[in-house]
Amino acid sequence: MSAARPVHVSPGAAHLPPEVLRLLDAWLPEQRWYPVPAEGVTHEPWLTVTFGGVADVVVALLRLVGPGLASGDESLVIQVPLVLTPTAEPEADTPDTEAAGLIGTVTTASGTATVHDGGVHPAAWHAYFTAALPGACEPEDCAELVGARRISGEQSNTSVVLPAMPHAAGRGGMLKILRTVALGPHPDVVIPAALTEAGWDGVPRYLGAVGLSGAGAGTRPGSGSGSGSASLPDAHLAVLSELVHDATDGFELACAYAARDEDFGERALELGAVVAQMHTALRRALGPGPALEPAGFMGVLRRRAAEAFADVPALAPQRAGVTALYESLSTRLSAVVARGDVVPLQAIHGDLHLGQALWSSDGWKVLDFEGEPQRPVSERTAPDLPLRDVAGMLRSLDYAAAVGQATDPHWAAHAQVSFLEGYRQASNGEVHEGTAHPVGGATSSGSALDVGTAELLLRALTVDKALYEVVYEFRHRPAWMHIPLAAVDRVLSS
Numbered sequence: 001m002s003a004a005r006p007v008h009v010s011p012g013a014a015h016l017p018p019e020v021l022r023l024l025d026a027w028l029p030e031q032r033w034y035p036v037p038a039e040g041v042t043h044e045p046w047l048t049v050t051f052g053g054v055a056d057v058v059v060a061l062l063r064l065v066g067p068g069l070a071s072g073d074e075s076l077v078i079q080v081p082l083v084l085t086p087t088a089e090p091e092a093d094t095p096d097t098e099a100a101g102l103i104g105t106v107t108t109a110s111g112t113a114t115v116h117d118g119g120v121h122p123a124a125w126h127a128y129f130t131a132a133l134p135g136a137c138e139p140e141d142c143a144e145l146v147g148a149r150r151i152s153g154e155q156s157n158t159s160v161v162l163p164a165m166p167h168a169a170g171r172g173g174m175l176k177i178l179r180t181v182a183l184g185p186h187p188d189v190v191i192p193a194a195l196t197e198a199g200w201d202g203v204p205r206y207l208g209a210v211g212l213s214g215a216g217a218g219t220r221p222g223s224g225s226g227s228g229s230a231s232l233p234d235a236h237l238a239v240l241s242e243l244v245h246d247a248t249d250g251f252e253l254a255c256a257y258a259a260r261d262e263d264f265g266e267r268a269l270e271l272g273a274v275v276a277q278m279h280t281a282l283r284r285a286l287g288p289g290p291a292l293e294p295a296g297f298m299g300v301l302r303r304r305a306a307e308a309f310a311d312v313p314a315l316a317p318q319r320a321g322v323t324a325l326y327e328s329l330s331t332r333l334s335a336v337v338a339r340g341d342v343v344p345l346q347a348i349h350g351d352l353h354l355g356q357a358l359w360s361s362d363g364w365k366v367l368d369f370e371g372e373p374q375r376p377v378s379e380r381t382a383p384d385l386p387l388r389d390v391a392g393m394l395r396s397l398d399y400a401a402a403v404g405q406a407t408d409p410h411w412a413a414h415a416q417v418s419f420l421e422g423y424r425q426a427s428n429g430e431v432h433e434g435t436a437h438p439v440g441g442a443t444s445s446g447s448a449l450d451v452g453t454a455e456l457l458l459r460a461l462t463v464d465k466a467l468y469e470v471v472y473e474f475r476h477r478p479a480w481m482h483i484p485l486a487a488v489d490r491v492l493s494s
């Protein structure tokens with residue numbers, strides 16, 4: 001056993017020869033987690049991270065520079081862990097070596113080295129793991145990493161299952177290497193840490209994190225230490241949590257029900273209750289936010305819609321309907337505020353969908369508090385309306401009906417009504433404590449949204465989510481673009 005490994009941070013491309021950077025320029029845009037369309041984008045080395053006592057693992061933090069991308073502190077930064085291994089012979093590129101994460105071989109003045117993707121390499125997993133957990137093992141006898149494997153699939157980050165890792169409640173860990181690094185404490189660290197500390201068991205228990213400048217807010221004291229320089233930016237690189245055993249992905253579960261036309265009502269009801277409890281736990285753990293300010297809120301909705309219209313020409317016919325819906329909402333919200341009512345904001349999940357929920361023998365567990373990865377982090381972490389998460393789940397149930405090819409035309413609507421009922425029932429418990437409105441997240445202490453405004457708000461947030469999804473599908477899965485496009489149509493004509 002050793003102490004937690006210190007993390008060393010150097011500016012620019014220290015430890016990374018230009019040959020490696022050139023290799024990455026070609027490889028990065030092909031990765032599923034690459035966050036933007038690659039055309040015209042260059043990769044500018046920002047920081048390089050190494051781990052004390054580990055020779056061959058180097059993490060490149062690269063700023064994405066290009067047309068339409070934010071710059072300076074707002075830049076999109078991607079995390080690229082690499083394993084550089086000196087070798088005598090260049091390794092041939094075959095399907096086997098690709099699966100093992102071989103990016104290529106470089107020859108520099110100091111010799112020839114293979115370059116592997118650290119996201120799929122045990123040496124890098126070990127480096128992160130021992131940086132997150134004090135007293136963790138050495139690589140040669142690391143029982144904790146036995147059987148470790150990266151999970152496959154459409155992920156925005158890189159997650160590694162550690163089935164043998166012991167913890168207070170049993171065995172099994174999940175190491176998540178964050179592919180998009182944000183300046184400041186990362187919500188996928190801070191929120192699970194706060195919910196775990198508050199004792200809410202609807203989230204996999206938080207165990208530790210890796211950060212640049214020491215333990216950021218919400219990390220275990222002493223874990224993930226950086227090299228301690230006061231000038232280092234605060235940013236998280238990875239998070240470690242308990243593995244939820246025998247879990248089924250919520251989206252796969254719902255699609256399987258939809259494919260059989262089986263009633264998903266009971267599961268959806270339970271999920272609604274868990275989402276309501278999550279909102280209560282977040283409000284208690286992180287405190288209430290400020291009141292919603294209609295002009296600013298509507299400004300953000302309109303800007304996001306304008307961005308979606310600019311990105312996806314197929315959305316053009318919806319522009320007038322979206323504008324009219326937002327206009328009605330703006331008028332109603334202004335009236336709410338004018339009569340002295342307050343709509344409080346709070347920490348929310350921010351990108352809630354069925355794939356962020358695991359169904360286990362212990363009920364539903366909620367994952368991935370990163371927020372919508374395509375949004376700037378300041379927007380993602382800002383206090384928001386809990387109703388935004390509700391809209392996210394409603395959209396997801398619609399996706400499950402479409403992807404699972406439910407033939408029952410009421411499958412999605414029935415699941416959505418059950419979800420809302422579960423949310424309402426669990427929120428009603430809260431009203432007695434004077435903290436939450438059963439639908440809209442407004443306070444019950446003399447200042448609630450009227451039902452009409454709450455419903456309009458939910459429609460607008462559903463459209464906002466569906467527009468985000470249209471852009472997401474346009475970039476990543478064009479064959480599914482019809483699903484959110486149809487939803488925009490439906491909400492506008494309802």
Ligand SMILES: Nc1ncnc2c1ncn2[C@@H]1O[C@H](COP(=O)(O)OP(=O)(O)O)[C@@H](O)[C@H]1O
Nearest residue numbers: 155156157174204241242243244249355367368
């Ligand atoms: N603690 C956990 N226990 C079991 N499975 C998990 C856990 N955390 C994540 N997963 C699985 O990994 C997948 C990806 O995790 P997630 O945090 O959503 O990553 P991403 O941001 O890359 O989408 C989830 O859909 C889930 O199937």
Ligand SMILES: O=P(O)(O)O[C@H]1O[C@H](CO)[C@@H](O[C@H]2O[C@H](CO)[C@@H](O)[C@H](O)[C@H]2O)[C@H](O)[C@H]1O
Nearest residue numbers: 154155156251353354355372373395396399469
């Ligand atoms: O991978 P993340 O969890 O970061 O989220 C992104 O990818 C999701 C898809 O993997 C995407 O979700 C959309 O598709 C889901 C079905 O695959 C559906 O259940 C969701 O409702 C829908 O939004 C998510 O929007 C995106 O941020």
